[in-house]
Amino acid sequence: KNEVEQSPQNLTAQEGEFITINCSYSVGISALHWLQQHPGGGIVSLFMLSSGKKKHGRLIATINIQEKHSSLHITASHPRDSAVYICAAVKSGSARQLTFGSGTQLTVLP
């Protein structure tokens, strides 16, 4: 079993829909990252959080440390949001390297 699990693996939405991507982890962590990988392959760091909630534009990330669960929400989705979204955990006691989920392929249709 992977230490970091994401769901769903694939998600197709209509433009304007509210989107949620889930991430569960089975290890102790000091932080959790949400990343976006574009079709061209580049990776952008969206959020790093260790508690609570963060918001940037139409993106919201939440984490529940007790339940070992994080969610990424996209409000008013747009075709340009189409990408692979990856959650990655920083395991407690580690040298801060990332342990990655398998990613969620999001496609937003116009």
Added chain:
Amino acid sequence: NAGVMQNPRHLVRRRGQEARLRCSPMKGHSHVYWYRQLPEEGLKFMVYLQKENIIDESGMPKERFSAEFPKEGPSILRIQQVVRGDSAAYFCASSPNRDSTQYFGPGTRLLVL
């Protein structure tokens, strides 16, 4: 402030050749991480370096792979005697300290023929 730079962006090698991948971290960043993304697979940690030191290489294959981050110049990931299974995208990320966000480079796509 330029982002993380990686070169080359694409590299083609024949089996048995050497591949050298370079990563220049963002200005002021002294922590570098290398990750590998095999075709149709997720990202995996390879090695974490600070200037002149390897901090954690637990994700590096035991043979043919090495990494360095000298006092001057970029970090280098070196793969000797490449095999087809080394074909992948190699990303580096940098951060100013251990507990900060990691910023990713554009990656080097290695193809071994």
